[in-house]
Amino acid sequence: MSRLLPICMFVVPFGIAFGIAAVEQGIGPYQATAMSAFVFTATAQFASLEFLHDPVAFASLGLVALALSGRHIIMGAALSKWLNHLPLGKRLATIMFLSDANFADTQTLLQRGETDLGPLMGGGVMLWITWVSSTALGAFGGDLLGDTDAYGFGVVMLCFFAATAFGMVRRATTMALPAAAAIAVSVATYPVLPTGWNIILAAVIGGLVSAFANVE
Amino acid sequence: MLNDGSFFIAVAVLAATAFATRLAGVVLMAWVPPGPRVERFLEGLAVSVIAALVASALVTADIKTVAAILVAIALMALTRSIIWAMLAGMVAAATYPLVMSL
DSSP, X not given: OTTHHHHHHHHHHHHHHHHHHHHHTTOOHHHHHHHHHHHOOHHHHHHHGGGXXXXXXXXXXXXXXXXXXXXXXXXXXXXXXXXXXXXXXXXXXXXXXXXHHHHHHHHHHHHTXXXXXXXXXXXXXXXXXXXXHHHHHHHHHHHHHOOOGGGXXXXXXXXXXXXXXXXXXXXXXXXXXXXXXXXXXXXXXXXXXXXXXXXXXXXHHHHHXXXXXXOO | OOOHHHHHHHHHHXXXXXXXXXXXXXXXXXXXXXOHHHHHHHHHHHHHHHHHHHHHHHHSOOHHHHHHHHHHHHHXXXXXXXXXXXXXXXXXXXXXXXXXXX
């Protein structure tokens, strides 16, 4: 979980940027903060801003949200072995705070044979608090903060994900082929599939490769 | 402009989608009988979704980001520490313009 502390730091400028963008779109600062609290999916929230003017195209909004949060279906399935042992209340509480960063962080622990999902929820709560409070910071104080693009959130987050995937493949070399397949599919389908769907397709294909190709 | 009613419905749509997708995979897998093949499928899913996330972002990334990620992977290979990999990637991204101007 200590690995998530630096990640949280880099969520801050991203949350601030969302708060500023939402207010620029005409959404009140309280409303923007509430949105982060209830949705807690950065990519889907940024994408939704384009739809937030009357009349709202609710169907398109729902589809975009589905595409960008659809990878949570995959992450939930991947965690099901551990999650489905928990009592219902704890299972719901844990899954509510699932996001890319705490999912990736937990993979390292689970691969080492740990079974406790406490760090998943703890990390998720940490990320949620950071996301909501930094949105509020941007929404209420955006004028004072100026340009936040320069903080380079995206790069650090991507480095974290790349290092995690690399570590997973090194610990379990049978995962090299599924990961390579997923990379190839996501890049090849990127120009033809709407954003988000290429990742979901790539993950499913990587899973299938793992299920059928790794015969010991 | 956006009236309060539309905003409320829009956030409800987003929140419901976010929660449903978080729940769907777990609920779905409760119905699938476990077995070695299913287990390998799920293992493959886990690493694939992370790898695809990075690869997909790299399609449109600038050279600075690509360089930072290569440095992070190299540090991960050397130190086996995600923290060092992240820090190195961050430093690489920050100093890239400087290094290139030498």
